[in-house]
Amino acid sequence: MAELTGGIRQVTLPLPTRPGHVHAYLLPGDDGWIVVDTGVGLPDAKDRWREELDAAGGRVAAIFITHFHPDHIGAAADVHELTGAPVYQGTLDYAQCEMVWGNPAWSERLLEWFQLHGAPPDVTGELVGQSSIYRPFIRYQRDPVLMREGERLDGWELVAAPGHADGQLCLLKDGVLIAADHVLGRITPTVGLWPASRPDPLADFLAALDRTIELDPRVALPGHGDVIESPAVRARELQEHHRVRLEETVATLEDDRPQTGYELSLALFGRDLKPASRRFAVAETLSHLERLVNAGAARRHEDGGSVTYTPA
Numbered sequence: 001m002a003e004l005t006g007g008i009r010q011v012t013l014p015l016p017t018r019p020g021h022v023h024a025y026l027l028p029g030d031d032g033w034i035v036v037d038t039g040v041g042l043p044d045a046k047d048r049w050r051e052e053l054d055a056a057g058g059r060v061a062a063i064f065i066t067h068f069h070p071d072h073i074g075a076a077a078d079v080h081e082l083t084g085a086p087v088y089q090g091t092l093d094y095a096q097c098e099m100v101w102g103n104p105a106w107s108e109r110l111l112e113w114f115q116l117h118g119a120p121p122d123v124t125g126e127l128v129g130q131s132s133i134y135r136p137f138i139r140y141q142r143d144p145v146l147m148r149e150g151e152r153l154d155g156w157e158l159v160a161a162p163g164h165a166d167g168q169l170c171l172l173k174d175g176v177l178i179a180a181d182h183v184l185g186r187i188t189p190t191v192g193l194w195p196a197s198r199p200d201p202l203a204d205f206l207a208a209l210d211r212t213i214e215l216d217p218r219v220a221l222p223g224h225g226d227v228i229e230s231p232a233v234r235a236r237e238l239q240e241h242h243r244v245r246l247e248e249t250v251a252t253l254e255d256d257r258p259q260t261g262y263e264l265s266l267a268l269f270g271r272d273l274k275p276a277s278r279r280f281a282v283a284e285t286l287s288h289l290e291r292l293v294n295a296g297a298a299r300r301h302e303d304g305g306s307v308t309y310t311p312a
């Protein structure tokens with residue numbers, strides 16, 4: 001555990017897949033710690049948290065979940081059982097959490113969705129199988145206290161940060177942004193289109209980065225990697241990254257040959273990805289394609305049980 005600015009503690013937890021770790025945070029509050037995110041619900045998660053909380057000392061007043069991805073929400077119920085503290089989570093984020101992790105039919109839905117976007121039958125099984133890997137390690141807390149952007153938790157303002165996850169919420173106080181996976185240092189947060197996600201997640205993300213630049217926090221404490229000393233500068237870099245990616249995406253479209261998101265992901269991300277990475281490559285390609293469609297630079301065609309794209 002590392003002590004950071006303003007008495008905030010950073011708890012780094014193991015992640016079995018890349019990038020190999022995730023950061024949770026302990027924020028000092030009037031009534032005790034606010035635990036932000038919990039790591040994956042690995043078999044020893046509770047023991048691990050017991051040690052971390054013993055080392056920090058004092059009581060836990062609240063558990064806040066930034067978004068429902070396994071590395072952030074996985075051990076929420078463990079930390080709740082350990083501390084008795086209420087779990088807080090965004091309204092939209094909890095709805096998506098239930099839709100994905102509380103729904104045994106989700107894998108089937110994902111399978112159909114990858115087929116619709118052109119993944120060949122021998123590949124879809126692998127893609128969906130990968131998404132189920134974390135399922136046994138997700139112990140989210142049912143019926144959390146639901147919160148919305150603009151509300152406060154012990155003096156911390158909730159800031160909407162859609163893009164990486166539609167309902168992701170960051171926390172802001174005294175120029176410190178608890179950034180979750182909204183801005184990361186060396187890693188580019190994935191922004192994908194998923195079944196039942198908002199229609200243009202990349203537009204949401206670019207606008208959320210505008211807001212970060214406007215808020216201009218002094219420092220951002222991310223879910224992965226190093227502390228970000230110039231969050232507004234990093235937000236601009238991420239916008240530039242996606243501007244370039246959008247250009248590359250539009251350049252890959254062909255007038256006379258409508259292509260699926262899967263096909264285009266092979267051109268944009270290469271052919272040699274493992275299924276786990278291909279899943280994100282397809283979702284990321286689609287978020288760029290939908291941005292281009294909404295900007296009038298590409299056209300979407302839906303026929304014959306598949307979705308394809310051409311230049312506008």
Ligand SMILES: [Zn+2]
Pocket residue numbers: 022069071072181223224
């Ligand atoms: Zn994460």
